[in-house]
């Protein structure tokens with residue numbers, strides 16, 4: 226298990242021979258369940274740095290890059306060089 230800032234352990238929700246769905250903090254999922262350099266494509270819909278507050282806790286625009294950086298680093302870890 227790599228040391229990351231993510232929350233509690235993720236839960237495997239569904240799995241087939243084609244892939245798996247996990248429920249949890251995506252930083253935790255990426256660190257614990259996705260092999261480095263194994264991913265071709267990441268599609269994400271993160272909380273955006275909106276002025277208007279959302280119930281899921283979006284970050285203010287001036288803090289957004291700092292908040293998103295660990296996600297970018299985690300994506301970089303799991304992406305293939307061709308990803």
Ligand SMILES: C[S@@+](CC[C@H](N)C(=O)[O-])C[C@H]1O[C@@H](n2cnc3c(N)ncnc32)[C@H](O)[C@@H]1O
Nearest residue numbers: 231249250251252253269270271272273281282
């Ligand atoms: C812009 S919304 C995405 C909505 C989604 N695309 C949809 O159509 O329902 C951002 C979502 O990211 C979730 N989220 C925020 N931080 C997360 C994290 N570390 N891991 C997983 N999900 C996270 C929020 O709870 C919120 O539901």
